[in-house]
Each structure stands twice: as C-alpha cells, then as structure tokens.
Amino acid sequence: MANKSLLAATFAATLALAGALATTHEGLENKTYLDPVGIPTNCYGHTATAKIGQVKTTAECKKLLNEDLLIAIADVESRVKVELTIERRAALVDFVYNVGGTKFGSSTLLKKLNAGDARGACAELSRWVYAGGVKLRGLVTRRAEERVLCEVGL
Template identity: 60%
Template sequence: MNLRQKIAIGALTGSLGMTGALVTWFEGRSLVAYADPVGIPTICDGITLGVSLGNVATPAQCDKLLERELSIALAAVDRQVRVPLPETRRAALGSFVYNIGESQFARSTLLRKLNAGNALGACAELSRWIYAGGKRLAGLVKRRAAERELCEVGL
C-alpha cells in the first residue's frame, strides 16, 4: 500500500485518520527505543516524551501512545489556528505539529500566514522545515512534501 492509499483510507475517519497515516508512514514503528537522527531517544511511532534508550514497548502500548500524541497534535492545531480548515489541511498540520511540537508551531511564519488568510503561503512554509540539528534530512524533505501536498488540496 502506498502513502496516497493509506491517506485515502485514513480519510474515512477524518483528519485524525489522515494524520495517523502520514505520521505512521514517515515515523515507522520501533518497539525498542533508539536515538533519532539528532540523538533524541525515540520509541514506537516517533514518541520522544519520557523515552530513554533501552525502553521497550508492546504494539498495544505503541497504539495507545500514538492515539494520545495524535490527539495532542490536532488539539494544538485547533488551539492555534484562527481560520476554518478543511480536514486535509488540518491533517497535514497535525502531522507537522506531531513532528515539531506546539511551541515551534505557535511561533512559526507558517501559522502567522495561515491566520492572516494566506493558506497557500502557509502550506508553502512546510517546505522550509526540513532541518533537524542543523542538518537537512532526506526523510523530512519527503515528509514535508507529502504534508504540503495534503495542505494544498483545494487551493
């Protein structure tokens, strides 16, 4: 199954399903904690909060953590965005916030443009968020391209 198919299936459950499709596609799942490309201990589907190297999780624990973190990311989008969002844009931003966190999102030019009514300009900003630890990461380039494509649906 490719990413487009996964997002289409996720669309049946709205932005939560589409966000989950994006996140799980790009994060992958590891039941054993590992250091991400910038050295942050990570487990399951990109979970970092409270994770130490050597932690182990079950698939059920990962599912629960993923659901919690997706809900947190989408709630952050809902708190920060002051304009109406189609489900596709909300999903793209949910994936973005899942990856960078609410505080970074709250200070971003992307959010300022979006709240000013410039959705196209806001979606274009996603392409700038391709660095971690000062390094351009190929995985982030691909993820941001997919998020941007979903963000721009209907524009």
C-alpha cells in the same frame, strides 16, 4: 445532531489521515533509540516519555500514537484561527506531531495561515526539512506529502 455528526466525522478523518502520515514517516520502532538530533524516541516517533532501554509492545505504541495525535490536534485547534479543510488540518496535525506545538506556535507558517494566506502557509512546510542543521531526505519527503495535503482545495 448533524453538526455533532459532522464534527465527529471531521475529527475521525483528521485522525486517520494524520495517523497514516505519522506511521508512514516514523515507522514502528518498539525499542527506544536516539533520533538524528539525539532525542530518545520509540514507537511511531514518540518522545515525551521515551527512555533508552525501553521496549514497547505494538499495542502500547498504537496507544501512544493516538494520545500524541490527540495532543497535536488540540494544539492545532487552539492556535489556528481560520477554517481548515480536513486535509489541511491533517497535514498540520502531522507537522505538529513531528516538530512540536511550541515551534508551530511561533512559526511563520502559523502567522501566514491565521492571516488568511493558506497558500503561503502551506509553502512554509517545505522549509522544515532540517534536524540539527542537517537536511534530512526523510523530512523532505514528509513535508512534500504534508504540503500536497495542505494545498488541497487551493
């Protein structure tokens, strides 16, 4: 039972930390808008089903955030082959939430992480600050916070 409780606590902590990052950096937008590269986005950075003209309630947005974070957690868990601290897992989940699992899956960050180079993997976060070829201040800030979390314990 202790293992099951520990897994549940780890999952809850990861969800809480990643959710805090996502809500802080995405902000809440109930009405769908185009992000800096023209992708329809609403709520806390939700893109999967967002369409221009949609308006979501805050409750709907929180539900979408939780669903999207669960997808990001599953993506991280399926691709990472090394042990992760709660903080590193949360940083990666927020990263995947923001850039997507496909980009994470082919990243140097993931290659370094799975090769046992956690420090090098965390440093890779600082490279992911561009959208449509433009360096965005918001991404610089977000990646810096993810990197601090990622490097806890190194």
